[in-house]
Amino acid sequence: MLYFQFQSWPKFALSTFMTTDKGIACTAIASSEVETVLNDGTVKISLSTDYPFNNILKFTVSVDKPLDFNFDIRIPGFCSSARVNGEEAISGEYYNLSKTWIGEEIIEVVLNYETVFINRPEDMVAVRRGPLLYSIAIEEEWNMIDYGKDEELRVYPHCDYEVLPHSQWNYGYVDKNIEYMFNGIGDIPFNPKESPIEASASVVEINWPKNNGIVARVPVDRKPISEVKTVKLLPYGCTNLRMTEIPFIEI
Structure with a gap:
């Protein structure tokens, strides 16, 4: 039911720290x-x-008296490497800090990522870097749907919209060189206009038609029909219209 959907956020917040037999763990x-x-x-x-737009975690541990306990920090498995206060940590495992804690202490974790092209069905690929999946951002054309005077509850600004592509989307990657640009965090990070991270990739257009107004599941063929061009990629959650799984094209 709709009113249950929002429970995920408070439950996620409640799961960021948990107690263990010997102390506390940061689990998310x-x-x-x-x-x-x-x-x-x-x-x-x-x-x-x-995070997930930045790779640095800063923990502050404070105690009111000297205390012995373990503090475990989960290192995500998608990291290429990680360091905790300069010490190497193993991806996919918990980094254990077992000590006597006194006063206040700062712990800095640096998570390192590499760009990965994930193999998908139909010989397609998707781009992932760390926790974020990237998509080709499609420019949008928003049109209000007018239901007439009988639908008074669905007039602007409470109306429905259809969102149509206003730029090319029929692409294939030509290489694995992805460049990233970090813009800083705005008020609405999961937004095409305020995305904290942008990436660029080299692509060519291919013959990828529509079927009844909907993009075909796979392209007709994988021969380039344009010169190589550069397109913008955004994190998946920062897009409304997107192409996420596309093929590699030999040129």
Whole structure:
């Protein structure tokens, strides 16, 4: 039901930190804070980060008296490498900090990523870097749908829209060179106009028709029908219209 859909966000927030047999673990990455009692002492841990658009995590651990406990930090498996306070950490595992904690301490985690082309069905590929999947951003044409005077509840600004492509989308990659540009975090990061990250890729147009107004599942053929051009990629969640799975083209 619709009213259950929003439960995911508070439940996700509740899952960022969890207790373990010997202390506390950071199990999911998001700016968050936890305060609890361990061994008759108060422990406060905060995480500050712009993840998934940034690869740096800053933990602040504060205790009201010297306390012995473990702090485990989950290192995502998609990282090519990672470091915790300069020490190498293993991707896909928890990095364990077992010590006597005194006062306040800062822990910095750096997650390193590589661009990966994921093989998909029908000999297509998708671009992923770290936690983000990237799509070719399609320019949009928004048209209000007019249902007439009898539909007073569906007039602007509560009307429906159809969103049509206003730029080419029938592309294939010609190489694996993806360049990234970081724009900083705005008020609405998951937005085509305010995406914190943009990428560029080299592509060519191919013969990829529509069937009854809908893009065909696969292109007709994979021969280039244009010169090589550069297109913009955005994180999948920052797009409304997108092409995510496309082929490699030999030129």
